[in-house]
Amino acid sequence: MLVLGIESSCDETSAAVIKDGREVLSNIILSQKEHTKFGGVVPEVASRVHLKTVVPIYEEALEAAKVTLDDIDLIAATMGPGLVGPLLVGLTFAKGLAFTKDIPFIGVNHMEGHLSANYLEHPDLNPHHISLVVSGGHTMLMEVKSFGEYTMLGNTIDDACGEAYDKVAKIMGLGYPGGAKLDKLAQKGKKDAIQFPRALLKEDSYRFSYSGLKTAVSLYIQKLSESELKEQLNDIAASFQEAAIEVLVIKTLKAAEDKNLNHISLSGGVAANSRLRSMFEERIGDNQKLFYPSIKLCTDNAAMIAAAGYFRFQKDGAGSLNANAVPYLKLAK
Numbered sequence: 001m002l003v004l005g006i007e008s009s010c011d012e013t014s015a016a017v018i019k020d021g022r023e024v025l026s027n028i029i030l031s032q033k034e035h036t037k038f039g040g041v042v043p044e045v046a047s048r049v050h051l052k053t054v055v056p057i058y059e060e061a062l063e064a065a066k067v068t069l070d071d072i073d074l075i076a077a078t079m080g081p082g083l084v085g086p087l088l089v090g091l092t093f094a095k096g097l098a099f100t101k102d103i104p105f106i107g108v109n110h111m112e113g114h115l116s117a118n119y120l121e122h123p124d125l126n127p128h129h130i131s132l133v134v135s136g137g138h139t140m141l142m143e144v145k146s147f148g149e150y151t152m153l154g155n156t157i158d159d160a161c162g163e164a165y166d167k168v169a170k171i172m173g174l175g176y177p178g179g180a181k182l183d184k185l186a187q188k189g190k191k192d193a194i195q196f197p198r199a200l201l202k203e204d205s206y207r208f209s210y211s212g213l214k215t216a217v218s219l220y221i222q223k224l225s226e227s228e229l230k231e232q233l234n235d236i237a238a239s240f241q242e243a244a245i246e247v248l249v250i251k252t253l254k255a256a257e258d259k260n261l262n263h264i265s266l267s268g269g270v271a272a273n274s275r276l277r278s279m280f281e282e283r284i285g286d287n288q289k290l291f292y293p294s295i296k297l298c299t300d301n302a303a304m305i306a307a308a309g310y311f312r313f314q315k316d317g318a319g320s321l322n323a324n325a326v327p328y329l330k331l332a333k
């Protein structure tokens, strides 16, 4: 079964073709550069770039997969959460294709997409497992009971982890988006150089908080001269990263123990982080197993959307062409 995926929820225009939910035939991703000079995503600009690029990206995805639209069995597109203008561009384009060619259509939850990057690459991941989804807009710890059945264990009460990475990177003068750049600097710094707070670590809950950590880094940097900042940049990055990641790792491993589940999946843009991966590997129990997508499938891409569409289609059948963009679409209560 061939699934065409379309993703346009934020600042990546992407189209992909996957086979039988497990094999990526093509995954074309255009990361919009237009937002760099604004220091963040400008929704109106993003919508306009999606409009201009969605057709050529879709054509490139079909060509790279060596298929035509007539070969496609299902079209899956992100319907939320995300920015409403950008979402509407990809969703409307995908529904138009499905309607014209009478191909089954399915609207996909972007966060189910992130999680599904693991199903795409790891057939051995137990469907009943603990999932940590960490991205630019979300920090969610969930018990996945089976595909599409989620119990939310904990969420961030303020900023998302990726958002904190981007804001701290901006304060450090690394530009936008800064998560991956900060990760690179951190690898050259001392993790214990500065003691930044581990928010809610002592609280017996699965909740997260990142606004205090961001403020702590900001206050620390304000006291430095330009030359001191330059000198300490790697250590600040490494110390921030250690504080941001440690809470995620400790709470996720505790959830796995509490729920007696030994498979853990990571997904979302921050799952690309080198320290998140290495700290999990250091602290994970002998009976536990960690799964995460390859770097390209962590940040926004259409292959993960096609995968989520495939698995949802297996479970519930095709969706409706009345599916609308839902900016705050929820995955679980």
Ligand SMILES: Nc1ncnc2c1ncn2[C@@H]1O[C@H](COP(=O)(O)OP(=O)(O)OP(=O)(O)O)[C@@H](O)[C@H]1O
Pocket: 009, 010, 081, 082, 110, 114, 134, 135, 136, 137, 138, 161, 162, 163, 165, 166, 177, 178, 179, 180, 183, 268, 269, 270, 272, 273, 274, 298, 299, 300
């Ligand atoms: N190596 C890395 N280390 C830390 N953060 C990273 C790394 N690579 C990417 N990120 C962060 O991941 C985020 C982007 O991920 P993603 O594309 O999943 O987010 P989004 O789509 O904007 O948000 P959401 O999926 O919640 O709607 C950014 O905040 C970026 O800084």
Ligand SMILES: [Mg+2]
Pocket: 110, 114, 135, 136, 268, 269, 299, 300
């Ligand atoms: Mg995303």
